[in-house]
Amino acid sequence: MGRHELEYPKDATNTVKRHDERGIYALRTIHELINASLILHISFNTEGSPFPTTLPMLGQMGSFARPSSSTGDPLDLYVHGYVSSRLMSLGRKHSDQDGQKTETGLPVCVAASHVDGLVLALSSFSHSYNYRSAILFGYATLVTDVEEKNYALEQITNGIVHDRWSHTRLPLTNAELQSTSVLRIRIVSGSAKIRTGNAKDDRDDLQNDELRDGNWTGVLPVYSSIGTPVDSDYNKVEVPAHVSEFIEEFNRESREYCVEAIKKK
Amino acid sequence: MGRHELEYPKDATNTVKRHDERGIYALRTIHELINASLILHISFNTEGSPFPTTLPMLGQMGSFARPSSSTGDPLDLYVHGYVSSRLMSLGRKHSDQDGQKTETGLPVCVAASHVDGLVLALSSFSHSYNYRSAILFGYATLVTDVEEKNYALEQITNGIVHDRWSHTRLPLTNAELQSTSVLRIRIVSGSAKIRTGNAKDDRDDLQNDELRDGNWTGVLPVYSSIGTPVDSDYNKVEVPAHVSEFIEEFNRESREYCVEAIKKK
Numbered sequence: 382m383g384r385h386e387l388e389y390p391k392d393a394t395n396t397v398k399r400h401d402e403r404g405i406y407a408l409r410t411i412h413e414l415i416n417a418s419l420i421l422h423i424s425f426n427t428e429g430s431p432f433p434t435t436l437p438m439l440g441q442m443g444s445f446a447r448p449s450s451s452t453g454d455p456l457d458l459y460v461h462g463y464v465s466s467r468l469m470s471l472g473r474k475h476s477d478q479d480g481q482k483t484e485t486g487l488p489v490c491v492a493a494s495h496v497d498g499l500v501l502a503l504s505s506f507s508h509s510y511n512y513r514s515a516i517l518f519g520y521a522t523l524v525t526d527v528e529e530k531n532y533a534l535e536q537i538t539n540g541i542v543h544d545r546w547s548h549t550r551l552p553l554t555n556a557e558l559q560s561t562s563v564l565r566i567r568i569v570s571g572s573a574k575i576r577t578g579n580a581k582d583d584r585d586d587l588q589n590d591e592l593r594d595g596n597w598t599g600v601l602p603v604y605s606s607i608g609t610p611v612d613s614d615y616n617k618v619e620v621p622a623h624v625s626e627f628i629e630e631f632n633r634e635s636r637e638y639c640v641e642a643i644k645k646k
Numbered sequence: 647m648g649r650h651e652l653e654y655p656k657d658a659t660n661t662v663k664r665h666d667e668r669g670i671y672a673l674r675t676i677h678e679l680i681n682a683s684l685i686l687h688i689s690f691n692t693e694g695s696p697f698p699t700t701l702p703m704l705g706q707m708g709s710f711a712r713p714s715s716s717t718g719d720p721l722d723l724y725v726h727g728y729v730s731s732r733l734m735s736l737g738r739k740h741s742d743q744d745g746q747k748t749e750t751g752l753p754v755c756v757a758a759s760h761v762d763g764l765v766l767a768l769s770s771f772s773h774s775y776n777y778r779s780a781i782l783f784g785y786a787t788l789v790t791d792v793e794e795k796n797y798a799l800e801q802i803t804n805g806i807v808h809d810r811w812s813h814t815r816l817p818l819t820n821a822e823l824q825s826t827s828v829l830r831i832r833i834v835s836g837s838a839k840i841r842t843g844n845a846k847d848d849r850d851d852l853q854n855d856e857l858r859d860g861n862w863t864g865v866l867p868v869y870s871s872i873g874t875p876v877d878s879d880y881n882k883v884e885v886p887a888h889v890s891e892f893i894e895e896f897n898r899e900s901r902e903y904c905v906e907a908i909k910k911k
Contacts, residue, residue: 394695399728419761419775419868424689424698430659431753432783433689433698439775463664488696496684499872501889505803505814506822510684510704518697538770542866549770550857557771580878587880592815597886598878601807601893603684607764608867608901611908613845615852616863624766624862636873643876 386453394518395572405573409453412442414515414573416452416540418493419605423460425468425489425521433490436468440491440566441540445529458491458517458566459524459533469523469562476522486520489566497639499601500579503586503593509576511600511642517571524563533563543630544623577645602639607631651718659783660837670838674718677707679780679838681717681805683758684870688725690733690754690786698755701733705756706805710794710830723756723782723831724789724798734788734827741787751785754831762904764866765844768851768858776865776907780838784831798828808895809888842910867904872896 388406389395397404405411415421424435440460444450462469468487475487498511524530531553538546553561580598587593607628610620653671654660662669670676680686689700705725709715727734733752740752763776789795796818803811818826845863852858872893875885 394692394697394699399731419764420759420777422687422689422700422757422759424687424700424755426691426698427659432659433691433700433753433755434659435687435689435698435700435755435757435781437757437759437777437779466664488698490689490698490700492687492700492702494685494687494702496870499684499806501807501810502878503815504818504822505799505811505816506818506826508803508806508810508814512685512702514702516700534770538773541764541773542766545766545773546770548861549773550768550851550854550861551770553769553771557769561771579876580881582880586815589815593880593882595883596813596815597875597883597889598881599885600876600878601889602873602876604871604873605761606869606871608869608904610862611844611865611867611905613767613863613865615847615858616845617858618860618862620864621862624866628866639873640876 387455389571392570395516395570397572397574403574403576405575408455411515411517411571411573412452412456414495414513415458415491415493415517416441418495419541421460422492423468423489425471425487427467427471434467438462439537439541441536443533443536445532448532456568458519458568459536459563460566461534461537461561461563463560463562469564472521472562472564473523486522486567489519489521491517491519491566496603497642498603501601502580502598503582503596507580507582511576511578511639513573513575515571515573517568519566519568521564521566524565527558530558530563533565534561542624542627548621548623577642579643600643602643604635604639606635652720654836657835660781660835662837662839668839668841670840673720676780676782676836676838677717677721679760679778680705680723680756680758680782681707683760684806686725687757688733688754690736690752692732692736699732703727704802704806706801708798708801710797713797721833723784723833724801724828725831726799726802726826726828728825728827734829737786737827737829738788751787751832754784754786756782756784756831761868762907763868766866767845767863768847768861772845772847774841776841776843776904778838778840780836782833782836784833786829786831789828789830792823795823795828799826807889807892813886813888842907844908865908867908869900869904871900
């Protein structure tokens, strides 16, 4: 962590209380966990329902005003969805109230979680996971500027498979742009929580020879993999370099992280 | 799907609107997606904050009243956590108001999502994921009965690694039971959404020979794996059968599903 890493301020909403030594507030760590997640869970409230709604979505951190920003800088989160979906409709409603533009936005919570290992201990109580999880709080408004919308869609597309955007038919048609909505989430707070290491047990259990002689303890590393690409029935070409390199990098990083994490304290 | 499969009734909260052909309401499908998920995302509101809070947690469907229930039956969701965590405190508050027991509970939304493939198409607009996602809405109350608490913790422990519970030190100590809280979520509604198949593109793009001659289309299958177990520094025994069998089954099912999903319509 560099000397000048920005952090989200701690408040009642984002402060990690249980196992506070696992809490992280650095923008860079949180934003990179969000970007590396294939799925984000976005929660919001709807009028008249006591329940929040949680949807799985794709998103990437970015700054349209300063596209060269690094992941450690203050950034917005861009998510995209079908134009008439409930979240997009709510985002629109919160962007333009009574004909007046507002920057208030729809309050949302965004979560990204990676499971890195199953930690098996002597007691069920000491069982755990190695994991990396991040949470962001912010206000979602609808992106109406066409350039910003294209910027966001490019970030999201390349955020999954690096360099994919330039390997698709461009530009997007008007019909495509009109049936896709993009929300910009202005982040106000966030935190991350990371568990690494191997199994830990209480002293009483560690001193119980019968228990230790009969029960295995350790970590089962968990990682995501991408398998052999399957051509569509209308595909005419070989798997290109930007895809095979992405697969190779994804698989290597994913396998390496979960094993390295076990060695860390 | 059998003739007598129970379904959650459709209402404003749970009905799948976009790509409604992907919507599923069968209890069995939804409960099995929840049970097969290593992580659930649970969302709830806190007084005084405009934001819902979303936490990654572990949970399993179950019925303490009728433990022999199948996954297609009406079930509760059990989740566990540290006794003084915010969610558990809220659950407690909603279980016992003004000294009166209440079954109202804290309104929560639970999401489970599996990414099965990255679908790469000719246009960025037609890019997609193969996925299975489930959502449940319900009311969370604190489990106070010690037998029910033990039942729930056994379900959760065995829900991750089959048969793990009987390979741990039992029973739980009073201190362990007192510092772990369990919430029972009474489910009122739910739905699932599943995408399978290969890439699809618009007719205009399919007829664009230059585009098709230059760009690969297909699916990159995504699956979770468990790697070689890593012993704790105090472990004294070989990896036992219940763990190695779990790893073998987890890896086989995970690899097979994502490939089979591509072949389905």
